[in-house]
Amino acid sequence: MMAADGLPPLREVIAQHGLRAKKALGQNFLLDLNLTAKIARQAGDLGRADVLEIGPGPGGLTRGLLAEGARRVLAVEKDAGCLPVLEEISAAFPGRLEVVHGDALDIDPLAHLNAPIRVVANLPYNIGTELLVRWLTPPDWPPFWQSLTLMFQKEVAQRIVAQPGSRAYGRLSVLAQWRSAPRIAMEIPPDAFTPRPKVHSAVVQIDALPEPRFPADPGMLSAVVAKAFNQRRKMLRSALKGLTPDIEERIVAAGLRPTDRAEKVSVEGFCALARELSAK
Numbered sequence: 492m493m494a495a496d497g498l499p500p501l502r503e504v505i506a507q508h509g510l511r512a513k514k515a516l517g518q519n520f521l522l523d524l525n526l527t528a529k530i531a532r533q534a535g536d537l538g539r540a541d542v543l544e545i546g547p548g549p550g551g552l553t554r555g556l557l558a559e560g561a562r563r564v565l566a567v568e569k570d571a572g573c574l575p576v577l578e579e580i581s582a583a584f585p586g587r588l589e590v591v592h593g594d595a596l597d598i599d600p601l602a603h604l605n606a607p608i609r610v611v612a613n614l615p616y617n618i619g620t621e622l623l624v625r626w627l628t629p630p631d632w633p634p635f636w637q638s639l640t641l642m643f644q645k646e647v648a649q650r651i652v653a654q655p656g657s658r659a660y661g662r663l664s665v666l667a668q669w670r671s672a673p674r675i676a677m678e679i680p681p682d683a684f685t686p687r688p689k690v691h692s693a694v695v696q697i698d699a700l701p702e703p704r705f706p707a708d709p710g711m712l713s714a715v716v717a718k719a720f721n722q723r724r725k726m727l728r729s730a731l732k733g734l735t736p737d738i739e740e741r742i743v744a745a746g747l748r749p750t751d752r753a754e755k756v757s758v759e760g761f762c763a764l765a766r767e768l769s770a771k
């Protein structure tokens with residue numbers, strides 16, 4: 492029996508094309524089209540947006556995005572084995588799906604898509620954090636994307652939304668909450684994936700704010716936060732040693748205490764410190 496989009500069910504597609512999940516590429520596929528449509532709906536109004544999807548695999552989420560009315564989808568996939576399947580989807584949605592064979596780390600989405608752009612992806616685990624940090628730390632704001640709807644391991648999702656003082660609070664929390672509004676939209680159990688991973692997952696919805704909550708230079712903020720959380724239990728004066736000889740005075744000038752620990756410092760506090768260090 493065909494699925495609602497006129498294409499065969501995903502299990503059939505995978506069997507027909509002899510696809511086998513490759514661990515090295517982080518392949519855990521979503522095969523339930525009701526679930527992929529639900530994830531696509533989290534992303535907001537797709538009819539008025541182009542969508543960047545990283546790692547479409549056999550195209551479950553891609554089909555969800557197209558069925559939910561995405562204006563256009565650019566799907567970037569590293570595994571050549573998935574391309575014939577994706578071409579079939581492209582043929583079923585004429586002019587709406589462009590498939591690029593390549594590494595997501597090397598692609599310039601603006602060469603293919605028009606604003607507004609929403610990013611929706613069940614990310615490969617090995618490049619998920621790197622892509623997220625890149626998307627959160629461009630020199631200028633607002634970024635090329637309006638929203639990010641991303642699947643992560645649940646622990647990573649919790650770090651993105653964590654508040655100061657909690658164990659999960661860290662670099663990702665500060666970078667995500669500085670210029671965006673992140674929230675956990677859905678939790679996804681291991682059974683939803685084929686093959687079944689050991690970990691639980693969650694979809695995080697990150698909406699770009701029109702302006703940063705507090706002024707700071709992105710490069711300086713990233714550097715300070717990375718150093719501070721590299722030794723999260725140490726006091727700021729030790730964790731940030733080496734950044735500048737007068738680090739204690741800078742910390743005080745930013746309204747913080749040299750004895751504070753990174754896990755207690757708010758986003759506002761880190762931005763103040765980044766401004767102090769940039770002013771030098």
Ligand code: SAM
Pocket residue numbers: 516517518519520521522545546547548549550551552553567568569570573593594595596612613614615616618
């Ligand atoms: N979106 C599909 C789904 O939800 O069923 C597949 C998700 S799977 C977790 C991650 C996908 O990313 C795989 O298809 C994998 O081949 C692809 N991938 C891995 N590394 C990649 C990279 N550097 N650039 C683009 N795609 C990559």
